[in-house]
Amino acid sequence: MTSVEITERRKRATVKDVAQEAGVSRGTVSRVLNGQPYVSEAARSAIEAAIARVGFVPNRAARSLVMQSSQAIGLIVHEPHSLFVEDPNIASILLGANEALSEADYQLSCLIADSPRDVDRLARYLSGGLIDGVIVVSARAGDRITAAVAELGLPAAFVGHPRDIGDAAYVAIDNRGAARTITRRLLDTGRSRVGMIAAALDRDSGADRLAGFVDAMGARFDPQLVQSVPFYSFSDGRAGMRELLERAPDLDGVFASSDAVAAGALEALREAGRSVPGDVGIVGFDDSSWALRCDPPLSTVHQPADQLGRAAAASVLAQLRGDTAGSPIVLECPVVWRESA
Amino acid sequence: MTSVEITERRKRATVKDVAQEAGVSRGTVSRVLNGQPYVSEAARSAIEAAIARVGFVPNRAARSLVMQSSQAIGLIVHEPHSLFVEDPNIASILLGANEALSEADYQLSCLIADSPRDVDRLARYLSGGLIDGVIVVSARAGDRITAAVAELGLPAAFVGHPRDIGDAAYVAIDNRGAARTITRRLLDTGRSRVGMIAAALDRDSGADRLAGFVDAMGARFDPQLVQSVPFYSFSDGRAGMRELLERAPDLDGVFASSDAVAAGALEALREAGRSVPGDVGIVGFDDSSWALRCDPPLSTVHQPADQLGRAAAASVLAQLRGDTAGSPIVLECPVVWRESA
DNA sequence: CTGAAAGCGCTAACAG
DNA sequence: CTGTTAGCGCTTTCAG
Numbered sequence: 001m002t003s004v005e006i007t008e009r010r011k012r013a014t015v016k017d018v019a020q021e022a023g024v025s026r027g028t029v030s031r032v033l034n035g036q037p038y039v040s041e042a043a044r045s046a047i048e049a050a051i052a053r054v055g056f057v058p059n060r061a062a063r064s065l066v067m068q069s070s071q072a073i074g075l076i077v078h079e080p081h082s083l084f085v086e087d088p089n090i091a092s093i094l095l096g097a098n099e100a101l102s103e104a105d106y107q108l109s110c111l112i113a114d115s116p117r118d119v120d121r122l123a124r125y126l127s128g129g130l131i132d133g134v135i136v137v138s139a140r141a142g143d144r145i146t147a148a149v150a151e152l153g154l155p156a157a158f159v160g161h162p163r164d165i166g167d168a169a170y171v172a173i174d175n176r177g178a179a180r181t182i183t184r185r186l187l188d189t190g191r192s193r194v195g196m197i198a199a200a201l202d203r204d205s206g207a208d209r210l211a212g213f214v215d216a217m218g219a220r221f222d223p224q225l226v227q228s229v230p231f232y233s234f235s236d237g238r239a240g241m242r243e244l245l246e247r248a249p250d251l252d253g254v255f256a257s258s259d260a261v262a263a264g265a266l267e268a269l270r271e272a273g274r275s276v277p278g279d280v281g282i283v284g285f286d287d288s289s290w291a292l293r294c295d296p297p298l299s300t301v302h303q304p305a306d307q308l309g310r311a312a313a314a315s316v317l318a319q320l321r322g323d324t325a326g327s328p329i330v331l332e333c334p335v336v337w338r339e340s341a
Numbered sequence: 342m343t344s345v346e347i348t349e350r351r352k353r354a355t356v357k358d359v360a361q362e363a364g365v366s367r368g369t370v371s372r373v374l375n376g377q378p379y380v381s382e383a384a385r386s387a388i389e390a391a392i393a394r395v396g397f398v399p400n401r402a403a404r405s406l407v408m409q410s411s412q413a414i415g416l417i418v419h420e421p422h423s424l425f426v427e428d429p430n431i432a433s434i435l436l437g438a439n440e441a442l443s444e445a446d447y448q449l450s451c452l453i454a455d456s457p458r459d460v461d462r463l464a465r466y467l468s469g470g471l472i473d474g475v476i477v478v479s480a481r482a483g484d485r486i487t488a489a490v491a492e493l494g495l496p497a498a499f500v501g502h503p504r505d506i507g508d509a510a511y512v513a514i515d516n517r518g519a520a521r522t523i524t525r526r527l528l529d530t531g532r533s534r535v536g537m538i539a540a541a542l543d544r545d546s547g548a549d550r551l552a553g554f555v556d557a558m559g560a561r562f563d564p565q566l567v568q569s570v571p572f573y574s575f576s577d578g579r580a581g582m583r584e585l586l587e588r589a590p591d592l593d594g595v596f597a598s599s600d601a602v603a604a605g606a607l608e609a610l611r612e613a614g615r616s617v618p619g620d621v622g623i624v625g626f627d628d629s630s631w632a633l634r635c636d637p638p639l640s641t642v643h644q645p646a647d648q649l650g651r652a653a654a655a656s657v658l659a660q661l662r663g664d665t666a667g668s669p670i671v672l673e674c675p676v677v678w679r680e681s682a
Numbered sequence: 683c684t685g686a687a688a689g690c691g692c693t694a695a696c697a698g
Numbered sequence: 699c700t701g702t703t704a705g706c707g708c709t710t711t712c713a714g
Contacts (some may be wrong), residue, residue: 012468014690014691014692015691015692015693016691016692024700024701025700025701025702026691026692026693026701026702027693027694027700027701027702027703028699028700028701029692030692030693030694031693031699031700033692033693034693037699038699038700039699039700040699040700043699043700057465057468057469058465058469058691058692059406059690059691059692060466060469060470060471061402061403061405061406061411061469061470061471061690061692062402062406062470062690062691062692062693062706063469063691063692063693064402064471064692064706065400065402065403065406065690065691065692065693065706065707065708066691066692066693066694066705066706067692067706068706070402070471072466072471081436084432084435084436085429085432085433085436085630086429086630088426088427091425091426091432092426094425094453095422095425095426095453095455098453098455098459099455099456102455102456102458102459102462105462107452107462107463107466108452108453109450109451109452110450110451110452110453111448111449111450111451112435112436112439112449112451114436114439114440114443115440115443117443118439118443121443121446121448122448124398124399125401125413125448127353127398128398128399128400128401128402128404129400129401129402129403129707130401130402130405130411130413130471234630234634263634267634267636270636289426289427289575293575293604293608295608295611295636355706355707355708356707356708356709357707357708365684365685366684366685366686367685367686367707367708367709368684368685368686368687368709368710368711369683369684369685370708371708371709371710372683372684372709372710374708374709375709378683379683379684380683380684381683381684384684399707399708400706400707400708402706402707402708403690403706403707403708403709404707404708404709405690405708406690406691406692406706406707406708406709407689407690407707407709407710408690408708408709409690470691
């Protein structure tokens with residue numbers, strides 16, 4: 001026995017090899033591979049043995065080529081760099097989608113669009129036949145990815161609801177309704193000067209949460225009490241709270257448009273020496289891992305991120321089976337009342 | 342113009358269509374597609390025009406089949422469910438790898454192994470020719486994925502260094518050295534009863550961080566002051582700290598083996614009414630987004646997660662070019678001294 | 683410089 | 699029930 005390491009990849013066995021080894025034709029091998037009926041027990045077991053013996057694994061490129069399908073679904077994350085790192089929702093959506101696809105024996109491939117260059121490459125990749133459908137997370141209206149997906153006519157499901165996806169499938173939560181509910185609750189617990197840190201107004205979720213806030217405030221709504229910030233991030237939350245405090249030192253309640261934003265706001269409040277929930281009550285949105293980590297734990301809206309992922313996956317799968325896109329799916333998101341308000 | 346929506350995917354144009362449209366042969370089209378020389382200017386421009394006109398996009402499945410390569414690299418995340426959601430390092434690694442691959446015009450496909458079923462499907466997927474190489478994140482010794490990758494002989498690079506990857510490429514940080522350094526620092530600032538919350542001892546990183554701690558403690562090492570917990574998580578950090586406090590109420594310093602663990606420990610310390618850094622000093626590891634969020638901000642070891650991703654990607658790319666796996670890459674990770682100790 | 687033809691590995695009719 | 703025969707869309711000799 002020599003000590004030479006066999007590092008190079010040896011040529012992989014093909015159906016032909018299996019056929020030879022089992023003494024049948026390639027057609028028959030293909031049949032057992034695809035679990036088709038009309039194969040004799042003898043042939044089947046001979047082939048199965050042969051497959052094990054030669055270590056055969058089907059070549060998916062070849063199979064995709066002839067089947068015009070790949071049993072793989074892409075999940076596109078189009079998120080500003082830093083946010084992907086901070087946002088626990090994305091990972092949950094990913095995990096949920098993966099579970100649902102896994103059950104259907106589909107492979108999930110998570111694709112990142114982090115630069116214009118990425119977007120171009122992705123568009124080519126998607127149309128290359130290696131992906132049967134896509135789930136698009138955190139798209140904004142006007143995204144090039146959205147356009148590319150639409151043009152390709154690839155089965156798709158969006159998580160969230162950018163305005164420009166036409167009649168494409170989407171799964172979402174009722175951001176506006178939930179925002180309204182939690183804001184009312186803040187009002188009902190005796191807060192009178194309630195402000196909002198409104199993040200990501202360029203996204204449907206951000207805009208809708210603001211709309212819900214406005215709904216709930218009704219006549220009491222004061223534009224001075226709304227601070228808009230670009231992202232659902234801790235640092236934007238802190239910055240937004242500082243602004244708000246400056247403009248309205250008398251506020252006693254805050255609706256932060258995400259838990260991360262609320263966590264940042266909490267920090268700013270602490271710096272400013274305000275107690276929570278004593279001086280000011282604060283509520284978030286998402287019920288992500290941030291919520292429990294905060295001190296005090298956040299009252300917030302529970303967002304079933306993994307279910308969003310599951311539902312989006314189910315939608316793509318349904319489209320693949322030939323169903324039409326179907327009606328939008330809107331998931332429940334109950335308020336979770338903790339100690340921050 | 343009718344109002345019928347063209348929803349169905351129309352048959353995509355092929356090289357043949359382009360060739361016809363441009364009045365040349367498929368071979369010539371292929372040549373311009375691949376930027377090969379020996380094509381007349383006339384033919385080239387005719388073909389380019391034709392490509393645009395018919396909206397041709399090459400079919401990657403077909404190309405992969407004949408080229409035996411797909412220009413796509415997989416990144417396998419094999420992490421306990423919840424951790425993937427909580428660990429900001431993974432996203433950073435992902436982003437770093439994506440950047441490096443993007444520059445080389447490779448597509449990154451992030452693959453999740455979240456169940457035994459996933460692992461099986463993944464193994465098949467990897468050997469299907471749709472992926473040219475893999476980056477494996479957060480593997481533990483004995484992982485089936487590791488075995489599958491090895492058996493396939495797929496170019497691979499590990500982030501971290503499980504003991505059983507043989508001479509496969511890996512990029513890592515000097516966990517042991519860094520742990521030693523930061524523990525010493527804790528000692529040097531006057532702490533004498535220093536404990537450790539040691540997470541993930543089944544991982545090289547976890548075991549090495551403990552080893553570094555033991556190194557630094559030298560004669561002062563007391564096994565009673567080490568609490569082992571399963572994961573690098575907030576909740577395990579909190580639980581571990583409670584244990585430690587019970588066993589050794591007199592401790593005045595803690596090395597938490599990750600920032601998330603430190604954050605959890607901080608929480609337990611707060612519950613127990615200990616001030617930080619007054620009563621007890623605490624240090625973490627990772628310099629992730631947790632570190633700055635904590636109150637007080639954590640002294641910790643900076644882990645260049647995005648660089649790990651970049652380096653792993655570079656290694657896979659090099660192997661694809663035919664280089665040997667090369668020597669392991671070990672990245673610097675300086676201590677960042679903040680306020681928690 | 684370009685066309686014709688072979689074939690990557692697999693599945694899907696279609697006769698037996 | 700099984701073998702044979704076409705391709706899927708692309709690249710790549712090999713002659714011209």
